[in-house]
Amino acid sequence: MSEWWTYRPEDFLLFSPRVYWRMFELHNAAFWPLHFATLAAGLAIILLVLRPPPRRGPWVELILTALWAFVGWTFLWSRYAAINWAIVYVAPAFGVQALLLAIAAARGGLALDRRDTGAWVGVVFLAIGIVAYPLLPPLFDRPWRSAEVFGIAPDPTAIATLGVLLTASCRLAPLLSAIPLLWLLLSGLTLRTMSDPQAWLPLLTAGTAVAVLALRRLTPAK
Amino acid sequence: MTLTRRTFVKAAAASGAAFALPGVASGQAHAPLTRTIPSSGEAIPAVGLGTWITFNVGDDPVLRDECADVMAAFFEAGGSTIDSSPMYGSSQPVIGYGLERLGRPDTLFSAEKVWTSSAADGPTQIEQSRRFWGAERFDLVQVHNLVGWEAHLDTLFAMKADEQIRYVGITTSEGRRHDLFERIMRDFPLDFVQLTYNVVDREAEERLLPLAAERGIAVIVNRPFRQGELTQQLESEPLPAWAAEIGASSWAQFILKFILAHPSVTVAIPATTRVDHVRENVAAAAGPLPDAVMRERMAAHVRDL
Numbered sequence: 246m247s248e249w250w251t252y253r254p255e256d257f258l259l260f261s262p263r264v265y266w267r268m269f270e271l272h273n274a275a276f277w278p279l280h281f282a283t284l285a286a287g288l289a290i291i292l293l294v295l296r297p298p299p300r301r302g303p304w305v306e307l308i309l310t311a312l313w314a315f316v317g318w319t320f321l322w323s324r325y326a327a328i329n330w331a332i333v334y335v336a337p338a339f340g341v342q343a344l345l346l347a348i349a350a351a352r353g354g355l356a357l358d359r360r361d362t363g364a365w366v367g368v369v370f371l372a373i374g375i376v377a378y379p380l381l382p383p384l385f386d387r388p389w390r391s392a393e394v395f396g397i398a399p400d401p402t403a404i405a406t407l408g409v410l411l412t413a414s415c416r417l418a419p420l421l422s423a424i425p426l427l428w429l430l431l432s433g434l435t436l437r438t439m440s441d442p443q444a445w446l447p448l449l450t451a452g453t454a455v456a457v458l459a460l461r462r463l464t465p466a467k
Numbered sequence: 468m469t470l471t472r473r474t475f476v477k478a479a480a481a482s483g484a485a486f487a488l489p490g491v492a493s494g495q496a497h498a499p500l501t502r503t504i505p506s507s508g509e510a511i512p513a514v515g516l517g518t519w520i521t522f523n524v525g526d527d528p529v530l531r532d533e534c535a536d537v538m539a540a541f542f543e544a545g546g547s548t549i550d551s552s553p554m555y556g557s558s559q560p561v562i563g564y565g566l567e568r569l570g571r572p573d574t575l576f577s578a579e580k581v582w583t584s585s586a587a588d589g590p591t592q593i594e595q596s597r598r599f600w601g602a603e604r605f606d607l608v609q610v611h612n613l614v615g616w617e618a619h620l621d622t623l624f625a626m627k628a629d630e631q632i633r634y635v636g637i638t639t640s641e642g643r644r645h646d647l648f649e650r651i652m653r654d655f656p657l658d659f660v661q662l663t664y665n666v667v668d669r670e671a672e673e674r675l676l677p678l679a680a681e682r683g684i685a686v687i688v689n690r691p692f693r694q695g696e697l698t699q700q701l702e703s704e705p706l707p708a709w710a711a712e713i714g715a716s717s718w719a720q721f722i723l724k725f726i727l728a729h730p731s732v733t734v735a736i737p738a739t740t741r742v743d744h745v746r747e748n749v750a751a752a753a754g755p756l757p758d759a760v761m762r763e764r765m766a767a768h769v770r771d772l
Binding site: 255256258259260261263264267268271324327328329330 | 520523524554694
């Protein structure tokens with residue numbers, strides 16, 4: 246693309262806010278009432294993180310593997326790509342994330358045993374992604390039908406996944422965080438370009454996660 | 468080049484534009500203004516329909532029907548040119564849906580684009596676009612933003628010679644690559660160019676619009692409202708009382724009349740999702756148009772707001 250410096254973010258926005266939020270309405274209608282199952286899976290993840298069973302298992306990673314593959318296929322590839330051709334190149338990253346989580350599961354699962362401040366930030370992320378996100382529509386003057394639900398929509402899925410990874414002590418955690426972080430950056434910028442007041446949420450969570458991961462790298466392990 | 472009354476009239480005569488002289492109505496009441504495509508002499512209505520963003524509604528059945536309603540109102544009001552691109556997401560299949568629902572109006576003037584850096588992919592992309600529209604052939608295919616322009620122009624001129632398309636064009640937007648654009652206009656037998664021009668974005672007046680008149684190239688104007696930004700900014704301001712002299716009853720009509728009154732302009736392609744707006748847009752071409760002096764007054768008024 247020539248004269249790239251003359252382009253603004255608005256020049257890459259292919260759709261209107263109305264089309265964007267109606268996309269969630271249609272997606273929710275298509276998969277209702279699967280939301281109860283994904284929310285139950287999310288609550289199970291919170292429980293497994295807060296009260297790890299005596300014998301560690303790959304359950305959290307397996308749940309997230311299934312949900313990343315599901316969201317990547319049903320939402321990004323099959324729905325979002327219809328209004329945003331760039332998503333064709335992004336959707337496979339959700340498949341890659343599912344694969345990485347599956348590898349983590351095959352290796353016995355992540356050790357979700359951190360209890361430092363960063364880990365508690367992770368727990369807050371889990372609460373935001375699984376509990377708070379579906380409750381956002383009225384705050385932003387949108388219908389409930391457009392709710393973004395963990396395991397159905399990408400943003401809450403990415404935020405909750407980051408939450409899990411912030412509680413993990415293994416070296417794979419930063420690698421597994423890359424795709425959720427990049428997605429939240431992309432989603433936040435898209436919302437910001439639409440002048441949507443919700444834009445700060447994915448951007449703030451991504452920024453906070455990067456800060457926690459960076460601080461951990463800078464702070465020597467005790 | 469500054470547009471004086473003299474050059475204004477001269478260019479109008481050269482382009483065969485049916486615009487209004489001062490104080491003279493452009494045509495009969497309610498009859499949409501038509502402009503002549505210089506390379507063929509074919510007349511087309513001067514207000515078309517753009518589809519950037521507005522028609523990219525995916526598979527949403529409600530919004531697809533709304534787009535079809537806009538198309539129905541557009542054709543009913545006397546519109547003809549619909550412009551799209553493979554870059555516009557789902558706009559092409561949405562146009563195809565609307566055309567199918569409307570029984571494929573024979574007044575349609577289909578304006579498409581080729582948008583790929585690969586020369587080899589050009590014909591495949593054009594064919595896919597044609598299938599999306601459900602059209603027998605496109606009236607016009609343009610090289611979108613000059614992407615891969617050399618190879619695509621070869622393809623398009625060959626398609627025109629083979630009667631697979633009727634007209635060949637190039638596009639730019641927001642003032643980009645005007646030097647190259649001008650060179651291509653001089654060196655190739657183009658039928659159409661598409662560029663950004665409105666009451667605040669007037670760079671095209673300097674070289675491109677006079678060159679289009681000189682070379683006998685039809686001009687499609689994109690982003691007449693700066694993607695709605697201009698009309699949104701102006702909506703809080705009252706329309707000047709003298710806008711009634713040119714028959715403008717809204718800021719959208721005010722801006723469109725400014726654009727259409729330039730004698731080099733063939734078609735302006737505002738995009739909208741609303742039936743009332745598409746009617747209003749097409750109606751902008753039905754009444755009197757401003758002369759050169761009035762156009763400067765209009766530009767100064769908007770600049771000073």
